Amino acid sequence: xxxxxxxxxxxxxxxxxxxxxxxxxWIGRAGAGSGPPQNIATRLESMEALRTEIAAxxxxxxxxxxxxxxxxxxxxxxxxxxxxxxxxxxxxxxLAARITDDAxxxxxxxxxxxxxxxxxxxxxxxxxxxxxxxLPDLPAKGSLREGHGLxxxxxxxxxCSGAHPxxxxxxxxxxxxxxxxGQAHLAALRHEFGDALSVWPMEGAEAPIxxxxxxxxxxxxxxRLAQGYPCKDAAQVDLLALAFNRADMGQLTAAxxxxxxxxxxxxxxxxxxGAHLLAMLEQATLTPxxxxxxxxxxxxxxxxxxxxxxxxxxxDALHPLTGAEDVTVRQAGGRVLAQDLVARRANPPAxxxxxxxxxxxxxxxxxxxxxxxxxxxxxxxxGQPFGGAVPHGHAIRILTGAILPxxxxxxxxxxxxxxxxxxxxxxxxxxxxxxxxxxxxxVGAGASFLPxxxxxxxxxxxxxxxxxxxxxxxxxRLRVGVLSTGDELLADPDATAQPHQIFDAxxxxxxxxxxxxxxxxxxxxxxxxxxxxxxTGLDEGARDCDVILTSxxxxxxxxxxxxxxLREAGTLSSWRIALKPGRPLALALWQGVPVLGLPGxxxxxxxxxxxxxxxxxxxxxxxxxxxxxxxxxxxxxTKSKKPGRREYLRARLDVAGRVEVFASEGSGRxxxxxxxxxxxxxxxxxxxxxxxxxxxxxxxxxxxx
Ligand code: AMP
Ligand code: MG
Numbered sequence: 001x002x003x004x005x006x007x008x009x010x011x012x013x014x015x016x017x018x019x020x021x022x023x024x025x026w027i028g029r030a031g032a033g034s035g036p037p038q039n040i041a042t043r044l045e046s047m048e049a050l051r052t053e054i055a056a057x058x059x060x061x062x063x064x065x066x067x068x069x070x071x072x073x074x075x076x077x078x079x080x081x082x083x084x085x086x087x088x089x090x091x092x093x094x095l096a097a098r099i100t101d102d103a104x105x106x107x108x109x110x111x112x113x114x115x116x117x118x119x120x121x122x123x124x125x126x127x128x129x130x131x132x133x134x135l136p137d138l139p140a141k142g143s144l145r146e147g148h149g150l151x152x153x154x155x156x157x158x159x160c161s162g163a164h165p166x167x168x169x170x171x172x173x174x175x176x177x178x179x180x181x182g183q184a185h186l187a188a189l190r191h192e193f194g195d196a197l198s199v200w201p202m203e204g205a206e207a208p209i210x211x212x213x214x215x216x217x218x219x220x221x222x223x224r225l226a227q228g229y230p231c232k233d234a235a236q237v238d239l240l241a242l243a244f245n246r247a248d249m250g251q252l253t254a255a256x257x258x259x260x261x262x263x264x265x266x267x268x269x270x271x272x273x274g275a276h277l278l279a280m281l282e283q284a285t286l287t288p289x290x291x292x293x294x295x296x297x298x299x300x301x302x303x304x305x306x307x308x309x310x311x312x313x314x315x316d317a318l319h320p321l322t323g324a325e326d327v328t329v330r331q332a333g334g335r336v337l338a339q340d341l342v343a344r345r346a347n348p349p350a351x352x353x354x355x356x357x358x359x360x361x362x363x364x365x366x367x368x369x370x371x372x373x374x375x376x377x378x379x380x381x382x383g384q385p386f387g388g389a390v391p392h393g394h395a396i397r398i399l400t401g402a403i404l405p406x407x408x409x410x411x412x413x414x415x416x417x418x419x420x421x422x423x424x425x426x427x428x429x430x431x432x433x434x435x436x437x438x439x440x441x442x443v444g445a446g447a448s449f450l451p452x453x454x455x456x457x458x459x460x461x462x463x464x465x466x467x468x469x470x471x472x473x474x475x476x477r478l479r480v481g482v483l484s485t486g487d488e489l490l491a492d493p494d495a496t497a498q499p500h501q502i503f504d505a506x507x508x509x510x511x512x513x514x515x516x517x518x519x520x521x522x523x524x525x526x527x528x529x530x531x532x533x534x535x536t537g538l539d540e541g542a543r544d545c546d547v548i549l550t551s552x553x554x555x556x557x558x559x560x561x562x563x564x565x566l567r568e569a570g571t572l573s574s575w576r577i578a579l580k581p582g583r584p585l586a587l588a589l590w591q592g593v594p595v596l597g598l599p600g601x602x603x604x605x606x607x608x609x610x611x612x613x614x615x616x617x618x619x620x621x622x623x624x625x626x627x628x629x630x631x632x633x634x635x636x637x638t639k640s641k642k643p644g645r646r647e648y649l650r651a652r653l654d655v656a657g658r659v660e661v662f663a664s665e666g667s668g669r670x671x672x673x674x675x676x677x678x679x680x681x682x683x684x685x686x687x688x689x690x691x692x693x694x695x696x697x698x699x700x701x702x703x704x705x
Pocket of ligand 1: 484
């Protein structure tokens, strides 16, 4: 069966009032549309969310698996007795006609269960109800039941240790209540989407939308180790979705029991496959460890650090921070490979013709030509292989991309031939195997063809597709938070500025840089120079991001609260880098999340982001340390500099191909950044540049901009 583009796992709930948090409805997603687990207070709202999502998935021509943590059927004998059909889906419809469930979770499940009990002999099978709920046909305890004639468990539950019986309606594991309500809602969904939706295992698993029941405890060992989730339910749905998204669905849905059992009782998707699901998770969630708190420490007594030393230290301090996820090749452009890719088949998969022409066995030709060969009936074309063999000394009409039929190893170009339909004539000599492609001449099956860390290009997508690789493991995108600080800043670009105010220029710039580099930009807003509010902003950033870029307040001045806060948190290292434009770069961890404190001056913030932020973010995103490629170009300017620090000048190439620099070096001159198309890098040593001298020019494209 073909794979699902996205997997949704729903932890359903039988709550009688709206509720959030533990023991309420949680929805986990993996693949397309993945995100943090979603918490929903009412069943009606959750069904609305699913409806919208199904419509969007169908619209996009994708496939989605929705796995619900409820039972889709009841033990044998139940469906037949209740509905006259040994079909769980007939029970769904029976329930849909009777269950009421309102916008505030008010519902009649106990009354409906009592009504069902009345239709069975003896007492039961359902039991469990709130104290004081007077329903004579619904016993309060399981032990009060007798003579209803049904088994306690379904066949599938024998494979799931700890699964509660479907008959239990109240207190822990009230799977019965959840299922009565769930089946009624899902019956409606099923009729609404018709053929586009099927219910496994009663129906197939090939429709675009497939509903299945599952059991969240299948992956308990992984859930016990999971960190950073608001509650266990959130971890369960998130991890199980991830596991299903990577699992071998053919294996999971291969008929686990006789068809009549499946139709009547249903089956838990993943039952008996816990080990496989856990193995998938182990691959998917190998999230690297966090950074050490002292990772940015500079040795005592270091004063001005040369740029290259700072870069080396930064490189040593960091490592990739993002785990892996699986995406389809079509979603993979610009993403970072998390594992080497291995060819599932060769390119080309079989020897074929490189041209339109006539094919034959070269060894059958006697002299240098000219030749006339009889043609066999039929032809070989791409996608339409010739079934038979071509006899020695015969030829066949063959088109570009056609598999070479048996008896053909050489093709002569159509333009070099004459044919009357029965024979073909051409001149010699003919080299053996000319105009043919060997099987695997490009890439062999099983070859490792792209290394992990690679940022996937359009050509890579062609290659992966040709080699039969439809899904690729990529790093989750790095979430880059951007925070501006300063009392003088105005966050709203449309506001009317007072004379003492300036517009926030850095935030839009840094967010766009992060986006262009393939990360997820997260706008953490603007915060005045108020330590408490900066701390709150950093808290928010640490919750939602993998790394935080701040600008402003990173020096040691009175108002430089960012550095003060980070110093108080004990993790700050102010790197005094011998660099112009720039000032100390503040490096720290806030709740384990790296913070790069950039200078406030837009020009300095920009240059520091390119020189330090670019390789650092690349490394954290999994694509390795990236150094920009520079070119030695003749200068069109004059400049002398003292030794002791490196300088970057805003620059671009002039019409003569020489590099010119912006008229002013003022670090507040944002127009110069906009004017420039790259940077000239002047060495740490003294330099005296005259027109015609060679200088190192690094175009912005080399920085990925
Ligand atoms: P600071 O690093 O906070 O001392 O700021 C240095 C200079 O950069 C000051 O002139 C600030 O007003 C300016 N500045 C700081 N943040 C921004 C920003 N987000 N946009 C534009 N200018 C800024
Ligand atoms: Mg400031």
